[in-house]
Amino acid sequence: MQVKVNGKSEDIQSGSVLDLLTLKKIDPQMVAVEVNDKMIDREHLATTTLKEGDLVEFLFYMGGGR
Amino acid sequence: MEFTEEQINRYSRHILLPEVGGKGQKKIAKAKILLVGAGGLGSPAALYLAAAGVGTIGLIDSDVVDLTNLQRQILHHTSDIGRPKVVSGKEKIAALNPDVIVKTYEERLTAGNALKIFSEYDIIIDGVDNFTAKFLINDACFFADKPLIHGGILRFDGRVTTIVPKKSACYRCVFKTPPPAGLVASCQEAGVIGVLAGIIGTIQATEALKLILGIGRPLTDRLLDFDAKKTLFREIKVKRNPHCALCGDHPTITELFDDGDPFAGCAVRP
Ligand SMILES: [Zn+2]
Numbered sequence: 001m002q003v004k005v006n007g008k009s010e011d012i013q014s015g016s017v018l019d020l021l022t023l024k025k026i027d028p029q030m031v032a033v034e035v036n037d038k039m040i041d042r043e044h045l046a047t048t049t050l051k052e053g054d055l056v057e058f059l060f061y062m063g064g065g066r
Numbered sequence: 067m068e069f070t071e072e073q074i075n076r077y078s079r080h081i082l083l084p085e086v087g088g089k090g091q092k093k094i095a096k097a098k099i100l101l102v103g104a105g106g107l108g109s110p111a112a113l114y115l116a117a118a119g120v121g122t123i124g125l126i127d128s129d130v131v132d133l134t135n136l137q138r139q140i141l142h143h144t145s146d147i148g149r150p151k152v153v154s155g156k157e158k159i160a161a162l163n164p165d166v167i168v169k170t171y172e173e174r175l176t177a178g179n180a181l182k183i184f185s186e187y188d189i190i191i192d193g194v195d196n197f198t199a200k201f202l203i204n205d206a207c208f209f210a211d212k213p214l215i216h217g218g219i220l221r222f223d224g225r226v227t228t229i230v231p232k233k234s235a236c237y238r239c240v241f242k243t244p245p246p247a248g249l250v251a252s253c254q255e256a257g258v259i260g261v262l263a264g265i266i267g268t269i270q271a272t273e274a275l276k277l278i279l280g281i282g283r284p285l286t287d288r289l290l291d292f293d294a295k296k297t298l299f300r301e302i303k304v305k306r307n308p309h310c311a312l313c314g315d316h317p318t319i320t321e322l323f324d325d326g327d328p329f330a331g332c333a334v335r336p
Binding site for chain 1: 103105106107108129135139192193194195196197200217218219220223224225239240241242244245246256258263289291300302303304305307309
């Protein structure tokens, strides 16, 4: 199915947000996740199932400034 | 307060703008802006805000200028190596615009001094390089009720957002806690393309001026991410999180504290 991940269309297997993170080898502790403009608590990543057309944002920490 | 003829000339390109005018320029002249960090992001912000005629600019930084800073920290020159950044910064601002009062704090921002220092300013600009400080600034702005212009840069990526406490999403609404220290690369390890500091720091200064003037649409409830490799800006909508530990409905953070390891570094894209 098609979802948008950080603005880019991707064809993925159906599954949870956590499955997608695992597939992308992203440690859930390193991102804040939004699906359709709604923040998903870390403890709900495994139980949030993605559906066709979902807009997923993986927000990475951006720390520098000096 | 009346402007002298010289000041009217100096700020004429502002005063010509209907959105600014003499009235707006006076608002700028009365504004007090604190730059936390007189480094990469703080440099362009300090210079543009000084040029704009911001009445009082505060600089807080405990560091001295290092050779490796000069690739991006344009507030400091080669001859400043070894000198405190706040001293070097104050000199550059004074040289650019003697109208500006510069207050310097040659210390680290801590849970102990943040509220007292923040209370003297209208707007706070985040130009720090570690997550403990970024969370501390976010929390202190919430408790002191001060708008915050948040910025971050790393490698070829930058991010900026405006936070108006209790009105728009705060940093903790999105990122609950600092990332685990073990997973984070330090800024020294990560590297950053120097010009990013100019791009993001200048957007931070723009946001601060907009807030002072009360014009336009602030960068609230939006993260503006910049990808220098693609020259691409992306806006990510965010919302206040009712579960936010700081500004949510049932807050668990009720006083300032240093969250995480202040030396844990700055990064990260996995
Ligand atoms: Zn919040």
